[in-house]
Amino acid sequence: MVTREIDRSAAKAPGRAWVLALGAWAVPGLGHLAQRKWTRGLLLGGVVWVMFFTGLALGGHLFRISGNDQGFSALLQLLPMSANFGAGLLYIFCWLTNTGFVEQAQRVTYEYGNTFLLVAGLLNYLAMLDAFDIAAGRKQ
């Protein structure tokens, strides 16, 4: 009985699951909160938001591909940029306002900041997949 219910929800969920995954990527924590997974949403979203702003406060910088990057140089920027991009609208807001893209290598905590920013995006990808799995009925 229980198995059938889970199977049925998994079969009809994909459309909704994709929308929730997109929401989870755009606003960290939203994918879970929209599914009334309050504790998960607050924990996952809270961690991503805290890591992102801590990273900026520590002097870390976000990555992007500029017109100056060609060939292998562009590829080197692409990988960390895709990690940063995981933070969703936080990254897009910073990109639009040109915030956090300046290197502050003179600061002692610069590398910590970079790591916090990169991992904030990567963890949000993980949270996004978790929200998708819950919406698709693959996980409770």
Place this chain on the structure above:
Amino acid sequence: MRHLLWMALFASLTAVVFGVVAKGSERQRLIYGLKVFAEFIVIAFILGWILYFLPLH
């Protein structure tokens, strides 16, 4: 000392996410999160001591 605190903050935040998205009962996930946190800290100390003895400068 400040580096250690930032590293501990990083380890704790990452461990929270790993623990939350893991499968299993609440207790199992809590233990997994604590294990991830402990692994981060222990490995960081080991790597730190290895680098300390390397003649890098």
